[in-house]
Amino acid sequence: MRITKSFGVIAVAIILSTGIARLFPTRSTALEVAYAATVTPNVTVGPQYDTTHVYVAPEDFDRFVASLVATFGGTTSKQGVFTVTPTPSSTMSQLVLTPVGTLSVFGFKTPVPYPFGAERTGYLVIDLDEAIQAARTTGADVLVTSFNDPIGRDAIIQWPGGVNTQLYWHTTTPSYKALQTIPENRVYVSADRVAAFVDSFLAFSHGNVIADDAHAPGVEIGRPSDTYRRIRIQSNFGKLTVLVTDGHLPYPYGHETTGYEVSDLAATLAKAKAAGVQVLVPPYTADQRTSAVVQFPGGYIAEIHSITGKPN
Template structure:
């Protein structure tokens, strides 16, 4: 009986994914992590992040980027390892902004939202116009919030040297629902689904489930745990791949960031955790050659 049940589970996992009718992605060089920083920390954060990853920032602007009244500084920091959108709100942040982890450029915001809904997401913020385009926020099973956006003037950015990964911590009860829904919408592929050592996420023993997904939106790693995590694990939104981890960490220190988890081996990676001025935490890794 058990063998029969396991066979059915294996069949379900191996079943073809019912993809959304259209792929709305544009490319990972247009996808950004959304970073909310106190106004007093914005300049120090941007300088440190750009210096660490060898990037540069657009000129800071003050704008309303929500559908209701608000004011924030906004700027884009592009690096060879990925881009971030930095917000320093001068007013209280209107709900539910600040809880979205990423901004994904899509070919059509309204149609992308409809496709996400059909795949299992809910519309958290209905599509609205902003000063340079159109936006919406969706929430996936497990409470994973993502922003979709489009620009009135089409951007043209070079491809990345390294594609960053969206690091998503979920409980076991919602992980499969998120994976199924997001893979269907993103026309993605589950690259691996394994038990990994708990030491990868700061545990002294045990293991956790790690699912790696790829799509034209970039990479995502779903980290399924019991939630018994030591800081800073679970606070990072993004993992950045670099060619030289040692040199990158030194640039981080020199620019005012703190290495809060020292470089260590994680399977095929060397990885560390860094906290930038203003408190934003990232994972940084290089691949073994």
Template sequence: MTRFTMILATLMVAATPIAAPVAAKPAANADHSVGAQYDTTHVYVPEAQFDAFVASFVATFGGKTSKQGEFQVTPTLSLTKSQLALTPVGTVSVFGFKTPIPYPFGDERTGYLVSDMDAAVASAVKHGAVRRIATFPDPIGRDAVVQWAGGVNMQLYWHTTKPSYAALTTVPENRIYLTSDAADTFIHDWTGFAHGRIVSDDRAAKGEEIGQPGKTIRRVAIESGYGRMTVFVSDGQLPWPYGRDVTGYEVADLDATLVKASAAGVETLVAAKAVAGRLSAMLRFPGGYIAKVHGMAAK
């Protein structure tokens, strides 16, 4: 190779465009859930009925309670009785305010423990939620209240010292009632945030399941690290008490559970009936908390 050829080859190499480095693909959105046993239904009851509710809930479902205390759990001045009822079929956070309840508390249906508070809130906002109240400290950690499409309010919380609760025997379902105006948006946003999996999407479910015999509704079942969720999509014309039930609890023996509930002062609002492959009833506990209870229907 002549000296001229070598120089020409060198110039050609130098003139060849250098490929830009391949940009690293952004990491998948992190899943900030911790476990279904840490997801609690928030139950607000009159202070005078606080003890009666807690006692009736544990008598109905079994389990135990945390130590009762009085705390300021909101960022503004307030005081409430507070206690956990931890049962094999789901946990409730019970509040009996001794002062007026500050806005926007009382509207959130559930509290979800997250592994990273700031990241979880940022992810929720990225996936369509809006903050009803910015992150604030509480006596044992940090909290925020967010709202999803259709007005679904929930609290995200993080503990300074990570709690340790036993796994649940059965995972309760968060029961969401929406119209078609918001349903698809909510389902898209929630599954994106929660890394949720749509287990079933029945667009021809029987309306009698939510007190609308003769009508057809859509029922979507979703599972994630935050537990189970069932979204009912209808015209919203629901008779009492449907739509007031926030959580559905699965029990091994519904008849036995209803006997225990009655003995504990719990009222049966809707008698047990077989719908959608399971036997279900609607209960109202002292203090006004309404819940769905179900077991598998006999084959």
């Protein structure tokens, strides 16, 4: 159901509820208000429990994990070999808990069953059955119905726009330290599907659009002569940045799944290079942050940035 309101009413509502001074009269802002009536249970736990999924070859596994810890600091869980899919498979698996984000690392010793490997992020939820139903209610598809894993249950959903996410529930409630900075899930969506994606994700996550720039600097996607639309969303799942593009993306843009915020980008990149990390995009400044794109041993590509001012 679509509710039509004047932009003036929407603007007042946004100012009162978020205190954001800069307003963007775009469709996603209207969606946040118009679809507030879509009621779903709040199944979020916290951003330190949401993991970026990284698949690497078994021979690269240890080198990749070591490079992550050398770059960002943090600790790891005990490495093991498990079946983490509903059909027979075998993978090395380890959790990397860094101050800037949590990663689940997989090194499959068998072929990876479809559609595993395409999910960008895993979200820990309070109740998996409620989360699956909430996802369906908001327009997401359930690609892999719930199944048991060694420590709980899982499912894979797909948001409108083709973004895959794994949902988790743990038998024993985990307890991780709060993060120093919250990473951003970076999602590339077409203009045709962005409204449906934002609508669905906001209703599921109980989040808010904190910025929507219809003319974001194109240097952020490797096209410095152009502009594009960038939407920033915040929820108890963490930060999510929606990059709305025509798909004409120079490498490596679109391959980075997560953006990590660090206090000193230059110092972080120095640590990364010493650990065998390759800088694919040298540091540049836009939207009051300095950013770079890197590739870790094993092929994982990430954005890393430092805030240089109050971001838009």
